[in-house]
Amino acid sequence: MDREDExxxxxxxxxxxxxxxxxxxxxxxxxxxxxxxxxxxxxxxxTALVGDNGAGKSTLIKGIAGIxxxxxxxxxxxxxxxxxxxxxxxxxxxxEVVYQDLALCDNLDVVANMFLGREALSGxxxxxxxxxxxxxxxxxxxxxxxxxSVRQNISSLSxxxxxxxxxxxxxxxxxxxVILDEPTxxxxxxxxxxxxxLVRRLADNGLAVILISHNMNDVMQVADNVAxxxxxxxxxxxxxxxxxxxxxVELITSGRSGDIGLSAKEVAL
Amino acid sequence: MSETTKALxxxxxxxxxxxxxxRPSRLRQLVATPIMATLAFLAVLLLAFSILAPxxxxxxxxxxxxxxxxxxxxxxxxxTTFVIATAGIDLSIPxxxxxxxxxxxxxxxxxxxxxxxxxxxxxxQTRAGYVxxxxxxxxxxxxxxxxxxxxxxxxxxxxxxxxxxxxxGAGLGVALLIRKxxxxxxxxxxxxxxxxxxxxxxxxxxxxxxxLIVVVIGYVALHHSVFGRHTLAIGSSEExxxxxxxxxxxxxxxxxxxxxxxxxxxxxxxLAYFSTxxxxxxxxxxxxxxxxxxxxxxxxxxxxATILGTLIGVWIPAVLQNGFIIIGVNPYWQMIAVGxxxxxxxxSDQLRRRSQNxx
Ligand SMILES: Nc1ncnc2c1ncn2[C@@H]1O[C@H](COP(=O)(O)OP(=O)(O)OP(=O)(O)O)[C@@H](O)[C@H]1O
Ligand SMILES: [Mg+2]
Numbered sequence: 120m121d122r123e124d125e126x127x128x129x130x131x132x133x134x135x136x137x138x139x140x141x142x143x144x145x146x147x148x149x150x151x152x153x154x155x156x157x158x159x160x161x162x163x164x165x166t167a168l169v170g171d172n173g174a175g176k177s178t179l180i181k182g183i184a185g186i187x188x189x190x191x192x193x194x195x196x197x198x199x200x201x202x203x204x205x206x207x208x209x210x211x212x213x214x215e216v217v218y219q220d221l222a223l224c225d226n227l228d229v230v231a232n233m234f235l236g237r238e239a240l241s242g243x244x245x246x247x248x249x250x251x252x253x254x255x256x257x258x259x260x261x262x263x264x265x266x267x268s269v270r271q272n273i274s275s276l277s278x279x280x281x282x283x284x285x286x287x288x289x290x291x292x293x294x295x296x297v298i299l300d301e302p303t304x305x306x307x308x309x310x311x312x313x314x315x316x317l318v319r320r321l322a323d324n325g326l327a328v329i330l331i332s333h334n335m336n337d338v339m340q341v342a343d344n345v346a347x348x349x350x351x352x353x354x355x356x357x358x359x360x361x362x363x364x365x366x367x368v369e370l371i372t373s374g375r376s377g378d379i380g381l382s383a384k385e386v387a388l
Numbered sequence: 389m390s391e392t393t394k395a396l397x398x399x400x401x402x403x404x405x406x407x408x409x410x411r412p413s414r415l416r417q418l419v420a421t422p423i424m425a426t427l428a429f430l431a432v433l434l435l436a437f438s439i440l441a442p443x444x445x446x447x448x449x450x451x452x453x454x455x456x457x458x459x460x461x462x463x464x465x466x467x468t469t470f471v472i473a474t475a476g477i478d479l480s481i482p483x484x485x486x487x488x489x490x491x492x493x494x495x496x497x498x499x500x501x502x503x504x505x506x507x508x509x510x511x512x513q514t515r516a517g518y519v520x521x522x523x524x525x526x527x528x529x530x531x532x533x534x535x536x537x538x539x540x541x542x543x544x545x546x547x548x549x550x551x552x553x554x555x556x557g558a559g560l561g562v563a564l565l566i567r568k569x570x571x572x573x574x575x576x577x578x579x580x581x582x583x584x585x586x587x588x589x590x591x592x593x594x595x596x597x598x599x600l601i602v603v604v605i606g607y608v609a610l611h612h613s614v615f616g617r618h619t620l621a622i623g624s625s626e627e628x629x630x631x632x633x634x635x636x637x638x639x640x641x642x643x644x645x646x647x648x649x650x651x652x653x654x655x656x657x658x659l660a661y662f663s664t665x666x667x668x669x670x671x672x673x674x675x676x677x678x679x680x681x682x683x684x685x686x687x688x689x690x691x692x693a694t695i696l697g698t699l700i701g702v703w704i705p706a707v708l709q710n711g712f713i714i715i716g717v718n719p720y721w722q723m724i725a726v727g728x729x730x731x732x733x734x735x736s737d738q739l740r741r742r743s744q745n746x747x
Pocket of ligand 2: 176177178
């Protein structure tokens with residue numbers, strides 16, 4: 120437990136985190152996937168969540184998003200202990216997740232997708248004008264220039280444009296924390312750049328962002344701090360300024376790098 | 389950094405160009421919309437038959453007859469448009485209609501009127517109460533069969549084609565058992581179909597008026613209500629609908645119940661119009677309704693649906709049939725013509741989809 124004290128002494132950012140997990144655990148049957156993980160996310164900052172395949176990244180964000188509850192540990196949001204047992208409760212807190220497979224309705228247009236499940240009504244029928252206006256405002260607020268019309272069907276959009284729509288949908292609802300699971304995994308160079316710029320703007324607009332990525336370029340370019348999971352333990356969460364690509368890779372592959380990370384004893388666990 | 393910026397700008401330009409491309413001129417857009425193509429086709433048919441059979445096809449009386457003939461199928465087709473919009477299908481339309489007729493008739497048989505039962509009163513002595521009782525009976529029948537379909541499809545995950553094939557057979561069997569295979573006649577509901585609530589408009593009998601009202605309700609529900617939006621969303625991507633918190637199973641159940649109610653209501657109208665139940669009839673109503681929906685541009689793959697298209701799709705086969713008889717062409721040609729038009733309509737839908745998908 121002295122590992123934890125060590126981190127508390129050097130947090131990645133001085134401000135109070137928006138989201139703070141301490142010692143969360145999750146098991147599936149006999150398999151301990153998360154073994155006491157700490158994670159912080161700050162408003163206005165991009166937190167990169169990295170780790171090898173199977174380290175537990177998706178499991179961790181599903182717990183945050185309320186897909187399932189954690190088995191143990193504490194979940195603090197805006198300084199208050201929070202009970203998040205369902206996606207709805209997470210949404211109510213202001214937490215939105217953009218999953219890797221996006222899941223948009225191809226046959227519906229951008230507006231319909233952004234408002235799906237939370238449609239604006241007037242007199243009992245759909246208020247298309249209001250929804251269109253708010254969709255345009257949201258996209259404008261994110262400086263999105265790539266969508267010609269919000270009345271285009273999703274089926275006519277490129278991968279990057281779809282990702283943009285999914286992200287815009289996530290920020291439409293006064294969200295405070297947006298979690299993105301590998302948003303650039305399927306994109307080419309230019310579209311990756313576009314989406315990373317968008318991720319940066321989310322943080323610059325004051326949102327807390329957690330970005331899962333396997334791409335060290337993405338992480339170095341856009342993240343303010345890096346949280347590295349190693350076999351279900353948080354190896355370290357430190358400011359990006361203290362790291363370089365090689366050290367992140369070391370944290371991912373061996374759980375430690377120089378004076379940061381798990382102790383030899385913990386790695387062996 | 390400037391290189392990435394350049395690449396970014398290039399991508400922005402490319403995306404903008406693609407977006408521009410996806411937005412053709414107004415006219416091309418209209419022609420490319422399936423509904424305009426089918427509407428144009430219907431207009432050509434109407435015009436051609438009017439020219440080929442002057443004074444016979446284009447008359448008010450003939451067009452009224454046509455409108456009367458399609459009204460009942462229109463009601464069932466509007467309901468089934470919602471089912472098909474979810475990428476489902478309802479083959480049980482005939483049993484919904486026939487059970488609707490039978491339940492309506494049974495309801496009339498339970499009500500006493502004078503010395504006899506409501507089912508035996510002549511058209512001019514009927515009462516609103518009798519009509520409402522028959523309507524309630526028909527809707528109960530539709531509700532039950534729709535709910536069974538919905539539970540089978542949404543909760544038991546039985547493919548819609550098989551689930552509704554099951555209720556098609558079972559429903560017809562129940563109708564035959566109740567009626568012991570014998571039809572029953574009644575004139576008590578005639579005013580519902582043949583009367584004119586709004587006099588003075590040529591062709592606007594009550595049956596036609598009711599058909600129109602159902603179309604308007606269906607239009608608003610599909611295109612301007614949350615219910616319709618969620619129906620299309622589920623047909624487009626069930627997973628996406630689930631992720632945003634839609635209760636997919638419950639919604640599918642509602643859609644099949646709606647389809648069942650439309651069929652039961654069509655049965656009520658059928659009893660009113662034909663003055664008899666028809667336990668051996670309506671056998672191809674499911675195929676006719678599906679044909680109408682597909683002709684109108686609703687995609688059998690779900691997610692794309694149009695009520696106005698369905699209305700046009702109901703008319704095309706009816707006009708072909710009626711027109712061929714009038715101009716003296718063997719009406720069997722109608723079946724061949726409808727078959728060809730249907731395949732062409734679905735084929736053009738496929739082409740459109742393929743050209744739309746960039747991914
Ligand atoms: N529902 C489940 N039941 C059993 N084991 C599970 C379940 N979900 C995840 N696991 C296991 O938990 C471990 C962590 O999985 P997780 O998906 O969180 O990894 P990840 O870090 O997201 O990996 P990747 O980079 O490949 O996406 C894996 O060993 C996985 O097999
Ligand atoms: Mg994962």
